[in-house]
Amino acid sequence: MSIHAQVSASRIVPVVALTDALSRVPGFREAMTRVESRLLEAVRSEDDFLTEVASHLIHAGGKRLRPAFAVAAAHCHQSEIGAGSESERIWSAAVSVELVHLGSLYHDDVMDDAVTRRRVESVNARWGNLRAILAGDFLLARASELAAGLGDGIAGMLAGTIARLCEGQIRELQDAFNVDRTEQGYFRSIEGKTASLFETSLRVGAMVSRLPPGEVESLGAFGRAFGMAFQVVDDILDVVASEEELGKPAGNDLVEGVYTLPVIRALSRETDGSLRSLLGRPLTTEERDQARILIRESGVISDCLDVARKHVELARAHLSRVVDGPVRKALEDTAAALLHSVPAVV
Numbered sequence: 365m366s367i368h369a370q371v372s373a374s375r376i377v378p379v380v381a382l383t384d385a386l387s388r389v390p391g392f393r394e395a396m397t398r399v400e401s402r403l404l405e406a407v408r409s410e411d412d413f414l415t416e417v418a419s420h421l422i423h424a425g426g427k428r429l430r431p432a433f434a435v436a437a438a439h440c441h442q443s444e445i446g447a448g449s450e451s452e453r454i455w456s457a458a459v460s461v462e463l464v465h466l467g468s469l470y471h472d473d474v475m476d477d478a479v480t481r482r483r484v485e486s487v488n489a490r491w492g493n494l495r496a497i498l499a500g501d502f503l504l505a506r507a508s509e510l511a512a513g514l515g516d517g518i519a520g521m522l523a524g525t526i527a528r529l530c531e532g533q534i535r536e537l538q539d540a541f542n543v544d545r546t547e548q549g550y551f552r553s554i555e556g557k558t559a560s561l562f563e564t565s566l567r568v569g570a571m572v573s574r575l576p577p578g579e580v581e582s583l584g585a586f587g588r589a590f591g592m593a594f595q596v597v598d599d600i601l602d603v604v605a606s607e608e609e610l611g612k613p614a615g616n617d618l619v620e621g622v623y624t625l626p627v628i629r630a631l632s633r634e635t636d637g638s639l640r641s642l643l644g645r646p647l648t649t650e651e652r653d654q655a656r657i658l659i660r661e662s663g664v665i666s667d668c669l670d671v672a673r674k675h676v677e678l679a680r681a682h683l684s685r686v687v688d689g690p691v692r693k694a695l696e697d698t699a700a701a702l703l704h705s706v707p708a709v710v
């Protein structure tokens with residue numbers, strides 16, 4: 365989903381990309397170009413068909429936030445990106461976290477029976493579930509190979525993160541269509557399925573550059589808090605943004621029975637049971653639209669934005685223990701930019 369935008373009346377106007385602040389750090393764009401070519405190299409197989417399926421979503425784009433964070437963390441002590449002697453290890457670390465993300469998207473789209481991803485046909489829609497799952501496994505395997513070459517326990521950390529993604533996703537599945545889903549259950553799920561990989565992206569970047577342990581911790585904590593805010597904003601957008609703005613069907617979570625923070629809060633606030641009576645089962649298109657209206661009108665969106673804001677503030681606070689410089693400033697600005705992506709429809 366495109367969460368790089370600013371508010372203008374009730375329309376999302378895409379003027380601020382989340383990676384804009386990082387892009388202004390000297391050398392960042394060149395570094396990401398290197399990451400891009402190494403990503404394509406990493407998914408090359410002896411089998412041309414597998415190469416095609418595994419590179420499909422790489423060609424489709426995406427924000428590349430996780431590798432951007434790995435590259436940024438690795439350069440916290442420098443005024444420009446790409447100058448140090450550890451560059452090759454840094455590109456590998458960045459590629460490995462994006463490959464884990466990609467693998468999870470391949471599997472997620474099979475689970476959701478998604479038709480589009482990154483504004484193109486999803487892998488499962490084009491080649492079927494069996495090939496999408498195998499190609500997703502292949503991406504995870506390539507991520508593991510790269511991480512194993514980095515030493516310092518990075519492969520183990522990445523494996524642990526994949527486990528956390530699975531735990532977060534299973535929690536979400538176990539709560540599907542549960543109108544009594546708790547906020548605690550929701551937060552535990554998004555910590556696993558989203559925040560953990562952001563945390564690991566910054567950690568591995570910091571580790572390959574051999575930053576002091578305190579800074580590795582602080583950058584990881586920044587990533588975790590950023591990831592929580594990122595998912596909360598993503599979940600708000602599913603309720604408030606249009607299909608055109610999202611680049612995928614709006615209200616998809618409601619249809620899938622994934623009751624996120626705005627839904628949980630709206631259910632707990634309503635007094636007439638109108639939302640509760642709609643949910644708990646698959647929805648027609650009209651019911652989905654009705655549910656989105658009820659949630660927006662319940663007034664919970666600004667509360668949910670406050671939750672995202674708290675996580676952004678926490679993320680920025682963690683950075684106070686990271687050496688001051690252009691990269692730290694860019695990370696602070698990236699976190700702040702998250703809050704500019706929700707339209708003023710509340």
Ligand code: GRG
Nearest residue numbers: 365426427428467468471472529530533557558
């Ligand atoms: C096998 C690794 C693995 C996981 C299996 C399917 C699954 C368990 C987990 C799914 C986790 C998931 C898809 C979480 C949502 C994360 C998220 C917010 C994705 C969108 O991220 P963006 O907006 O996407 O950064 P782009 O396309 O810009 O990269």
